[in-house]
Every structure is written in C-alpha cells, then in structure tokens.
Amino acid sequence: MxxxxxxxxxxxxxxxxxxxxxxxxxxxxxxxxxxxxxxxxxxxxxxxxxxxxxxxxxxxxxxxxxxxxxxxxxxxxxxxxxxxxxxxxxxxxxxxxxxxxxISYFFIKFRSNRFFSHAMLGIRPLSVSLIALAALSLVSEESFIDYVSVILFAGALVLSVKYKLHPLLILSGAAVLGLIIY
Known part of the structure; x- marks a missing residue:
C-alpha cells in the first residue's frame, strides 16, 4: 500500500x-x-x-x-x-x-506543415527574448550594471563564437578572472 x-x-x-x-x-x-x-x-x-x-x-x-x-x-x-x-x-x-x-511525436509529424513552420519561426525569437528578459531582470534588481561582468561576457562570447573555444575552457578562464578581479 x-x-x-x-x-x-x-x-x-x-x-x-x-x-x-x-x-x-x-x-x-x-x-x-x-x-x-x-x-x-x-x-x-x-x-x-x-x-x-x-x-x-x-x-x-x-x-x-x-x-x-x-x-x-x-x-x-x-x-x-x-x-x-x-x-x-x-x-x-x-x-x-x-x-x-x-510533443516530439507531433513536432516530427507536423514539422513540414507550413503553418507549423511559420509558428516555430515566431517562437524562436520569443524564446531568445524571454531568456534575455530574465537576464535583464537580474541586472535591474541590482540597480546597477557591473561593467566588468559585461566585458567578461563579451569576451566569452567572442571566444565561443569566433574562436570556437570549448565552453569548459571559457568557464574555467572566467572563474580565474573572477577570482583575480573581484
């Protein structure tokens, strides 16, 4: 029982x-x-x-x-x-x-449907904007922008996108820089 x-x-x-x-x-x-x-x-x-x-x-x-x-x-x-x-x-x-x-079953079944494809094209940017909104709400709660963090973020983005550096290396480097800077 x-x-x-x-x-x-x-x-x-x-x-x-x-x-x-x-x-x-x-x-x-x-x-x-x-x-x-x-x-x-x-x-x-x-x-x-x-x-x-x-x-x-x-x-x-x-x-x-x-x-x-x-x-x-x-x-x-x-x-x-x-x-x-x-x-x-x-x-x-x-x-x-x-x-x-x-959800996966219906996604595969309707993937080639024109209406479904157009709906997904609208959902993708919405997903990105929701993630960005969550990040911005964290920044606004502190009521200030930490410019060092913005620079670290930009550097991590460049290393990831342009140089295809492995994320673990970027995280490790950011952790070391955070310990040194802060």
Missing part, C-alpha cells in the same frame, strides 16, 4: 510541479512531511542539503532520497528502500517523459 501511495504522490508532483526542482521542494515537503508524516521536518531539511550537494537536478535528487527515507523510517529493509527510491524517481520523471514524447 505504501508503494502505491508513494508512486501516486510523486507522479502528482511530477505532473503539477512547474518551475523546476526548487519549485517542487515545497510540494514534496507538503506531501512527505506534513500530509503523510513519512519524515520529520529536520530530516527533510537534511535531505535538501544532501540533494544540493549531489550532482543532478535537486527535484529528482530530493524525490529519490525521500522515497528511500520514507521506507527506511517505516522499518523496511535496505533493498526495499532502494526500490522505493527508484520508484519515486521514476514517478517524478514519468509525466515529463510522457509530455516530451507526445
């Missing part, structure tokens, strides 16, 4: 958890701590710290650890807890996988 409840809980979170992993954290806490009592608030706080330290998306890491801890706190053996962790991870990812699969 606990497996069905865990699966149902995390498939709901995966379906309605818009905004990325950090947006899902409050939903996971509500379900795991408040509603079902599978762990304490302190355990959940520790779980968040571990999820942030491990590689991967925080929402998926948190669901994996929550599935494991929920079963461990109920006294299940380690192998069953590992299966619970795997199940909660799959349940969280399954809705996104299904949605992307459906």
């Amino acid at each position: 606990i497996f069905i409840k865990l699966f149902w809980t995390f498939i709901k979170i995966g379906t309605f958890g818009f905004g990325g992993g950090y947006a899902m954290l409050s939903m996971i806490q509500e379900e795991v701590v408040t509603r079902n009592g599978w762990m304490t608030n302190q355990e959940f706080t520790d779980l968040i710290a571990i999820s942030q330290m491990t590689p991967g998306p925080i929402g998926i890491n948190t669901s994996t650890y929550a599935g494991y801890n929920a079963l461990a706190n109920l006294g299940y053996p380690q192998l069953v807890c590992i299966l619970g962790a795997l199940m909660t991870t799959i349940a969280l990812c399954l809705p996104s996988f299904i949605m992307i699969s459906v």
